[in-house]
Amino acid sequence: MSSSRRGFFRDLAAAVGSGAREAADAVREGTEPPPSPLTDAEIERYSRQLVLPEWGMAAQVALREAQVLVVGAGGLGAPVALYLAGAGVGRIGLLDDEAVETSNLHRQPLHYTPDVGVPKVESAAAKLRHLNPDVEVAPYQVRLEPHNADALLEGQDLVVDCSDSFTTRYTINRACCDARVPLVEAGVLGMAGMVMSIRPGRTACYRCAFPAAPQDAPRCADAGVLGPAAGVIGSLQALEAMKLITGVAPAVTDGFLQVDLAGPEFVRVHSSRRPDCHDCGEL
Amino acid sequence: MTAVRHLDITGLTCPMTWVKTKLALEALAPGETLEVDCRPGEALENVPRSAREAGHAVSLRGTTIRIVRA
Numbered sequence: 456m457s458s459s460r461r462g463f464f465r466d467l468a469a470a471v472g473s474g475a476r477e478a479a480d481a482v483r484e485g486t487e488p489p490p491s492p493l494t495d496a497e498i499e500r501y502s503r504q505l506v507l508p509e510w511g512m513a514a515q516v517a518l519r520e521a522q523v524l525v526v527g528a529g530g531l532g533a534p535v536a537l538y539l540a541g542a543g544v545g546r547i548g549l550l551d552d553e554a555v556e557t558s559n560l561h562r563q564p565l566h567y568t569p570d571v572g573v574p575k576v577e578s579a580a581a582k583l584r585h586l587n588p589d590v591e592v593a594p595y596q597v598r599l600e601p602h603n604a605d606a607l608l609e610g611q612d613l614v615v616d617c618s619d620s621f622t623t624r625y626t627i628n629r630a631c632c633d634a635r636v637p638l639v640e641a642g643v644l645g646m647a648g649m650v651m652s653i654r655p656g657r658t659a660c661y662r663c664a665f666p667a668a669p670q671d672a673p674r675c676a677d678a679g680v681l682g683p684a685a686g687v688i689g690s691l692q693a694l695e696a697m698k699l700i701t702g703v704a705p706a707v708t709d710g711f712l713q714v715d716l717a718g719p720e721f722v723r724v725h726s727s728r729r730p731d732c733h734d735c736g737e738l
Numbered sequence: 739m740t741a742v743r744h745l746d747i748t749g750l751t752c753p754m755t756w757v758k759t760k761l762a763l764e765a766l767a768p769g770e771t772l773e774v775d776c777r778p779g780e781a782l783e784n785v786p787r788s789a790r791e792a793g794h795a796v797s798l799r800g801t802t803i804r805i806v807r808a
Contacts, residue, residue, distance in 0.1 A: 491765070505757050506757050512764050513764075569751055
């Protein structure tokens with residue numbers, strides 16, 4: 456029996472069971488379209504993206520087959536993980552070594568007041584599993600550091616860096632370049648931020664664009680950030696991830712998108728690969 | 739000659755009517771035909787329009803939409 460026929464009987468059973476109007480897409484015997492790689496439940500869940508001209512079966516299946524590592528389950532990681540899980544990324548690794556604090560809640564919509572004290576990755580994974588039970592969520596309560604980066608990147612199709620320190624960003628950039636794993640970088644502070652997609656060996660890496668960290672860069676813990684600003688930058692990051700996985704639209708590569716939400720102003724800043732780049736120069 | 743494919747969307751409502759049609763068309767080769775059984779009303783207006791906007795050739799026979807994949 457083809458999967459579309461199985462879908463027909465499943466829909467029929469559900470409709471009869473709930474007393475709802477029968478809503479199956481019966482296809483005539485012998486002339487039905489080829490079996491769909493997506494189940495009827497997946498088509499229903501993702502219908503508002505499948506209906507887009509740019510999107511379709513191939514893009515949806517590419518998302519489902521993807522394994523993405525989200526580094527950080529905070530202000531950027533929360534919207535990134537929410538949107539990637541909602542969109543149907545098959546496997547999401549979530550990495551964060553911190554516990555939820557009350558001061559996180561204004562900008563980290565995966566965590567609620569009762570979660571204070573709970574490891575962020577556990578709090579986040581629970582919400583993501585409720586949001587989309589089809590997504591496999593793997594929580595890692597560790598900090599990404601040079602000694603564990605290679606192991607954590609093993610098998611990943613994409614990394615989304617939602618960390619809040621330049622040290623971690625450069626560590627991730629180097630590890631992604633070494634493993635040739637595509638990367639979405641971002642940062643947010645106050646009402647401003649940036650987003651950059653990287654295809655190691657093909658487009659400028661984070662160090663090509665920012666050869667050294669600023670000497671006096673504040674961390675989120677030391678400086679303010681407005682929740683919606685983190686939401687905008689994290690949403691842009693999730694969109695970049697979906698573009699890199701599916702190829703449905705060009706990602707922001709060879710440069711970055713500089714976002715000033717006080718203005719508001721979005722500026723595309725161009726960059727290019729540096730032959731002498733410490734991280735990607737030899738790729 | 740390639741067989742004409744059939745799809746029944748009479749039990750669906752917008753946007754699933756076009757979603758199912760769009761996915762069925764994606765599975766066909768260019769030049770292949772999909773015949774879609776549709777209820778009168780919104781879907782019979784919207785599905786042909788969406789199919790035309792996507793570049794496919796569309797004709798109507800009663801409540802059956804005949805779409806040749808672009």
